[in-house]
Amino acid sequence: MNLLFALVIGVLFGSGVFLLLKPDLFRVVAGLVLISNAANLTLMASGLTRGLAPIGRAAGDERVADPLVQAMTLTALVIGFAVTALLLGLSVSVYRSRHSVDLDELSRQQAADAVRREAREAPHDEEHELDESDEQRVAYHEAPT
Amino acid sequence: MSLIALPLVILWPAAILLALLDGRRRGPGMLAVAALAASFAALAVLLANVVADGPQDLVAGGWAADVGIRLRVDALGGVFAVVSCGVLLAALLQAVITGVQARVTPALTLFMALGLTGLFLTGDIFSFYVFFELSMISAYALTSARGGGRHVSAAFIFAVVNLVGSFLFLIAVGALYRATGTLEMQAVAERAAPIDPTTAIVIAITFFVAFGIKLGLFPFHFWLPSVYLAVPPHVAAMFAGALANIGAYGLLRFGAAILPSELALSAGALIAIGTVSIAYGALQAIARRDTREVLAYSSIGHAGYVLVAIGLGGPVGLAAAVIFSIANALNKTLLFLASELRGRLTATAFLVGALSVAGVPPTAGFFGKAALFEAGIDAGSIAAVVLLFVGGALSFVYLFQIYQHDRWRPRAEREREMPRGHASRGQRSVALTVAAVVLVLGLWPEPLLAIGEHAAGELLAGGAAR
Amino acid sequence: MTSVLTRMVSRALLAPTLVVAAAILVKGYGDVGDGFAAGIVAALGILLQFLAFGRDEVAAALPVRHARSVALFGLSVGVAVFAAPLVLGGAPLEHWPPATQTPVQIGSLELITAVVFDVGVFLLVLGSAVTIIDVLTAAGEDGR
Numbered sequence: 001m002n003l004l005f006a007l008v009i010g011v012l013f014g015s016g017v018f019l020l021l022k023p024d025l026f027r028v029v030a031g032l033v034l035i036s037n038a039a040n041l042t043l044m045a046s047g048l049t050r051g052l053a054p055i056g057r058a059a060g061d062e063r064v065a066d067p068l069v070q071a072m073t074l075t076a077l078v079i080g081f082a083v084t085a086l087l088l089g090l091s092v093s094v095y096r097s098r099h100s101v102d103l104d105e106l107s108r109q110q111a112a113d114a115v116r117r118e119a120r121e122a123p124h125d126e127e128h129e130l131d132e133s134d135e136q137r138v139a140y141h142e143a144p145t
Numbered sequence: 146m147s148l149i150a151l152p153l154v155i156l157w158p159a160a161i162l163l164a165l166l167d168g169r170r171r172g173p174g175m176l177a178v179a180a181l182a183a184s185f186a187a188l189a190v191l192l193a194n195v196v197a198d199g200p201q202d203l204v205a206g207g208w209a210a211d212v213g214i215r216l217r218v219d220a221l222g223g224v225f226a227v228v229s230c231g232v233l234l235a236a237l238l239q240a241v242i243t244g245v246q247a248r249v250t251p252a253l254t255l256f257m258a259l260g261l262t263g264l265f266l267t268g269d270i271f272s273f274y275v276f277f278e279l280s281m282i283s284a285y286a287l288t289s290a291r292g293g294g295r296h297v298s299a300a301f302i303f304a305v306v307n308l309v310g311s312f313l314f315l316i317a318v319g320a321l322y323r324a325t326g327t328l329e330m331q332a333v334a335e336r337a338a339p340i341d342p343t344t345a346i347v348i349a350i351t352f353f354v355a356f357g358i359k360l361g362l363f364p365f366h367f368w369l370p371s372v373y374l375a376v377p378p379h380v381a382a383m384f385a386g387a388l389a390n391i392g393a394y395g396l397l398r399f400g401a402a403i404l405p406s407e408l409a410l411s412a413g414a415l416i417a418i419g420t421v422s423i424a425y426g427a428l429q430a431i432a433r434r435d436t437r438e439v440l441a442y443s444s445i446g447h448a449g450y451v452l453v454a455i456g457l458g459g460p461v462g463l464a465a466a467v468i469f470s471i472a473n474a475l476n477k478t479l480l481f482l483a484s485e486l487r488g489r490l491t492a493t494a495f496l497v498g499a500l501s502v503a504g505v506p507p508t509a510g511f512f513g514k515a516a517l518f519e520a521g522i523d524a525g526s527i528a529a530v531v532l533l534f535v536g537g538a539l540s541f542v543y544l545f546q547i548y549q550h551d552r553w554r555p556r557a558e559r560e561r562e563m564p565r566g567h568a569s570r571g572q573r574s575v576a577l578t579v580a581a582v583v584l585v586l587g588l589w590p591e592p593l594l595a596i597g598e599h600a601a602g603e604l605l606a607g608g609a610a611r
Numbered sequence: 612m613t614s615v616l617t618r619m620v621s622r623a624l625l626a627p628t629l630v631v632a633a634a635i636l637v638k639g640y641g642d643v644g645d646g647f648a649a650g651i652v653a654a655l656g657i658l659l660q661f662l663a664f665g666r667d668e669v670a671a672a673l674p675v676r677h678a679r680s681v682a683l684f685g686l687s688v689g690v691a692v693f694a695a696p697l698v699l700g701g702a703p704l705e706h707w708p709p710a711t712q713t714p715v716q717i718g719s720l721e722l723i724t725a726v727v728f729d730v731g732v733f734l735l736v737l738g739s740a741v742t743i744i745d746v747l748t749a750a751g752e753d754g755r
Contacts, residue, residue, distance in 0.1 A: 020309070025301065032308055039312040039319070046323035068328070069319075072271050076315060078647065079278045083308060085743045086282060090289055090301045092750040097297065106298055161686075208702075 005045040012038035023103040025091040032087065036080040043073045148191050149203045149216045152184035152230070152262045160255035168251040174241035177251035181237060181258055185230045188262065192223035196599055202268065215329055217268030221467065221600035225394045226265035228471050232386035232478045233258045235579050236379040239482050242571035246377070247290035254383065257283040261387055265394060270318050270328045277314070277391060281307055284388055287380050288372060299375035306368040310358030317351035321403075324348065334403045342407075349407035352399045360392025360448040363422035373441035378485045381437060385444050386478035393451045393470040400455060401463055401604045408458065415456030420532055422449025427539035436484045436547045440477065443502065443540060447473045450536070453529060454520055461523040463601035465516035468593055472513030472586070476501045479579040484551075490573050494580035495551075499544040501583050504537050509586035512593060613663050621663035628656030636733050637720050646729035650736025658744050666748045675745055682738025688731030692724055704728070 012034050019031030047069030052062055095101050098109055159180035166173040195201060200219035208214075218226075237254045245251065260280025264273050285307075289300035322328060324344055325336040337345065354365070361369040373381045400408040408415075426446025430439045450473075454466035479498035483491050501510030514537060521529035586593050636649035660669050669675055696705040706725040708714050715722045 020305070028305055032305060035309065035312050039315040042316045042319040043322075046319035069322070072318075072322075074645075074647065075271070075275060079275070079282075081651075082282060083278075083304075086285060087301070087304060087308075088743075088747055089750075090285075090297055090304065092747055093289070094297045094301060096750060110298065205703075 001048060002045065005041060005048070009038045009041050009045065012041065025094060025101040025103065028103075029084065029087045029091060033080070033084055036076075036083070040073050040076050040080065043076060044069055147201070147203045148187060148194065149201055149218055149266060150205070151187045152191075152226070153259065153266075155180055155184045155187065156255055156259040156262065160252055160259055163252035163255060164249070166252075168248045169245050171241070174237075174245055174251050177255055178234065178238050178241055180255060181230065181234045184258065184262065185227070185234050188223070188227045188230055191218060192220070192227050192596075195220055195223045196596060200603070214272055215268040216266050217330070218266050219600070219603050220596055221394070221397060221604060222265040224467065224471065224596050224600060225390050226262050228474050229261045229265070229387040229390050230258055232474055233261075233383055235478060235482065235575055236382040236386070239382075239572060239575045240377075240379040242569065242575065243379070249286065249290055250380075253283040253287045253290065256280070257287070257383065257387070261391070264391065268330050270321065270330060270333060274311075274315060274318055278311060280388065280391070281311060284384065287383070288376050296375045299371045303368050303372045306365075307358060310355045310365075313351050314355035317348050317355065320344070320348045320351070330398070330403060337404055338406070345404060345407050346410065349400070349404045349411065352404070353396070353411075356392045356395040356399070357418075359395070360389060360451070361445050362392075362448050362452060363418060363425050363445065366422070366425075366445045366448075369445060370438060370441040373444070374435070374437055378437065378481045381440070382478045382481035385440070385481060386474040389444065389448070389477075390470060390474055392448065393466065396452070396455055397463065397466060397600075397604060401458075405605075408455070412456045412458055415452050416529070419449040419452030419456060422446060422452065423532065423536045424449075427536055427543065430543040431539065431546065433543075434547075434550060436551055437481070439543055439547050440480055440484070443543065444477060446536065446540070447477075447502075450517060450533075453532070454517055457520045457524045457526065457529060459520075459523065460598065460601045460605055461516075462520040463604055464594075464597040465513075465520040467600045468516040468597035469513035471593065471597075472501065472509040472583075475579065475583050475586070476510055479576065479583060482579060483576040486572055486576060488573065491576050494573075494576040496548065497580040497583055499548055501587070502544055503541040505541075507584065507587035509583045509590070509593065511587055512590045516594070516597065618663045621659045625656050625660060628659075629653055632656070632733075636729060637726070646732030647736050649729075650733045650740065653733075653737050654740035654744065657741055661744055661748055666745070675741060678738045678741040678745060680738070682735050682742060685731045685734025685736075685738055689728055689735060692728040692731060695724075 016031045016034030016038060019027045019034065022028065022031070047066040049063070049066045051065040091101060094106065098106055100106060100109070159176065163173055163177055166176075168174060168177070191201075195218055200217060203216045204213040205216060233254055237251065240250060240254075257280045260276045260278075260283065263276030264280065267273050267276060285300055285304040288303055289297050318328075321333060321337075324340045325333050327333055327336065358365040373384065376384070423446045426442050426444070426449060430442040430446065433439045433442060447469075451466050451470055454462050454469060456462070457465070476498050479494060480502070483495040483498060497508060501508035504510050504514030514533065517533050518530060521533060632649040632653035635644035635652060636646055638644045657669075657673065657675075660673065664672070693703050696707075697703050706723050706728075708723060720726070
C-alpha cells in the first residue's frame with residue numbers, strides 16, 4: 001500500500017511540475033492542482049491505518065483508524081479548492097485584459113507596455129496622466145470580485 | 146475566555162463582516178482599523194504577560210490537552226504577532242486616510258492579520274499551515290485587488306511560486322507526522338531526536354525551501370521584486386513588514402525549536418546561502434533607481450542577514466535573528482509608507498528609516514546590526530563580521546542613492562514623478578509615528594534586546610529539553 | 612453547441628447527482644461522508660449542466676442567481692450552530708443531545724444538532740462553488 005501511494009504521489013507531483021513549466025496560464029493552474037493533490041495524498045499516506053471508524057468508544061481491543069490524517073486532508077482539500085478558484089479567477093482576468101493566456105506573449109506585451117510608458121514619460125504632459133488613471137479605473141471595474 | 150484567543154475572536158467576525166461591506170467607504174475602513182487596533186492592544190498585553198510569567202497555553206473548545214487544538218504563546222510568537230499586527234495597523238491606517246482603492250482591501254488586511262496572529266500563536270503544526278494559507282491567500286488577493294493586466298500577472302506569479310512552497314510545507318508536515326506521530330510542536334520537538342537522520346534532514350530541507358520561498362532568499366527570490374513593484378506602497382509595507390515575518394519565524398520555530406540538530410548540521414550551508422543573498426540583494430539594489438525596486442532587492446539582502454544569524458546559532462545568534470527581524474520589519478514599513486509621500490517631514494521620516502536600515506544610531510536598526518555583529522564575534526567568525534560591515538556599507542550607498550534621487554532634485558522634476566501633491570496631515574502622522582517608534586527603540590532598546598534574548602533562551606531550552 | 616447525446620445524459624444525470632449528494636450528507640454520522648463532499652458532488656452535477664447547455668440556458672432552468680444567498684445562508688447556519696452552545700454555556704460546536712443520550716432517529720439518520728451544522732456547510736459549499744462556476748463561465752463567454 002505504501003509503495004502504491006508513493007508511486008501515485010510521485011506521478012502526480014511529476015506531472016504537476018511538468019505542467020507548471022508550460023507557458024500557458026491554465027496549464028500552470030492545472031499543474032498546481034496536481035501538486036496540491038500530491039500533497040494531500042502525502043498527508044493521507046502519513047497515517048495509513050486500517051480499523052474501525054473513530055466514532056464513539058471502540059469495543060474491546062479492536063483497532064481504530066487514525067482520524068487525524070482524514071481531518072487534515074479534508075482541510076487541505078478545502079484550502080486547495082479555494083486557491084484553485086482564486087488562480088482561475090486571476091487567469092480569467094489576465095485573459096480579459098490581455099486576450100492571451102500564453103506566458104511568452106504576456107511578457108512580450110509587458111515589455112511593450114514598459115517601453116510605451118517610458119516614451120510617454122519623456123515629453124510628459126498632464127493629458128496622458130489622466131488617460132492612464134482612467135484606464136486603471138476602467139480595468140478595476142471590469143475585474144471580477 | 147483567555148487572553149490568547151481574544152485577538153482571534155476580535156479579528157475573525159470583523160473580517161467576515163467587512164467582506165460583505167464596501168471597504169472604500171470610510172466607515173468600514175475605520176471599523177477595520179479599530180478591530181486591528183483592539184487586537185494589537187490585546188497582543189501587546191499578552192506579550193507583556195508572557196515575558197513576565199512565561200509561555201501560556203489554551204486548548205480550544207474545552208477538550209483534553211492531547212485531543213484539542215492548542216494555542217500556545219511564548220516570547221518569540223508573541224513579539225512577532227505584535228510587530229506584524231502593528232505593521233498591518235500602520236499600513237491600513239495609511240490606506241484608509243489616503244483613500245482605499247479596492248473594496249476588499251480592509252477585509253483582506255484583517256484576514257491577513259488573522260492568519261498571521263493565528264500562526265504565531267498556534268502550538269500545532271497543522272493549524273500553522275491553515276493560518277499560513279489564510280494569510281497567503283489574502284496576500285494573493287490583495288496583490289490582484291487593484292485590477293489591470295500588470296498587477297494581475299504579478300499576482301499570478303506570486304501565487305504560483307508561493308503555492309508550490311506551501312504544498313512543499315504540507316508534504317513536510319505529513320512526513321513529520323509520519324515520523325513522530327503527533328502534530329503538537331512541543332511533542333514533535335521531543336520525539337524528533339530519535340528519528341532517522343536521513344529522514345530528518347530531508348524533512349528539514351523541505352521546510353527550509355518552503356520558508357526560503359516566503360522570505361525571498363536568494364535562489365527563491367525571483368517573484369519578489371515584481372510583486373513589490375506591482376502593489377501600492379501600503380500593501381508593499383504589509384508584505385515586507387508583516388508577511389515576510391512568516392519566513393523568519395518559521396525558520397526559527399521549525400529549525401531552532403523542532404529540528405535543532407539538523408539546523409546545526411546545515412549551519413555552514415545556511416551561512417553560505419545567506420551571504421549570497423546579502424551580496425545579491427545589495428548589488429542589485431545599487432544598480433536600481435526606482436525607490437520601491439531598491440527596497441525590494443534590499444529585502445532579499447535582509448532575508449540573508451536573518452539566515453546568517455540563524456546559521457551562527459547559539460543564544461546570541463538566535464537573539465540577533467529575532468532582534469534584526471523586528472527592526473527590519475519596522476524599517477521596511479517606514480520606508481515603504483514614506484516613499485510615496487512628499488514634504489519635509491516625511492522626508493525626515495524616510496531618512497530615519499534609511500539610517501535605520503544602514504544601522505546608524507540612534508535607530509532600532511543599529512541594535513539589529515549590533516546584535517548581528519555580536520553574534521559574529523561570539524561565533525569567532527571574522528568573515529561574518531566583515532560580511533556584515535560590507536553589507537552595511539552597501540546598504541548605506543543604495544539608500545543614499547534613492548534619497549538623493551527622490552528628494553534632492555529641482556521641485557518641478559520631483560512633482561512630475563510624484564503628482565499626488567503634499568501629504569495630508571493624517572498620512573504624515575502615520576509615517577512619523579512609525580519613525581518615532583524606530584527612534585524610540587534606538588534610544589531605549591532594552592525591551593527589544595530583552596525580548597530577543599528571552600525568545601532565544603526559550604527556543605534553546607525547548608531544544609535542550611528533549 | 613454540444614451534441615444531443617451530451618445534453619440528454621447531462622440532464623438525466625442531474626437528479627441522481629443531487630440524490631447522491633443528499634445521501635453523502637446524511638450518512639456522514641456513522642459512515643463516510645460530510646457536508647463538504649456532498650456540496651462538491653452537487654456542484655459537480657450543476658457544473659455538468661453548465662458544460663452541456665451553456666450559461667444562459669442554465670440560468671433560465673436553475674435558480675443559479677440565488678447561489679450567493681444560499682452560500683450566505685449556509686454560512687450563517689454554520690456560525691449559529693458554532694456559537695449557540697457558547698451562549699448556552701457550553702464549548703463551541705458542542706452538539707445536542709449529548710453523546711450519552713439516544714437522539715431521535717429517522718431510519719439510520721440520527722437527528723442531532725451536528726446535522727444542522729453539516730447542512731450549513733453543504734449549503735455554503737454548494738452556493739460558493741456554483742457562484743465560482745457562474746462567475747468563471749461568465750468571464751469565459753465574455754472573452755470570446
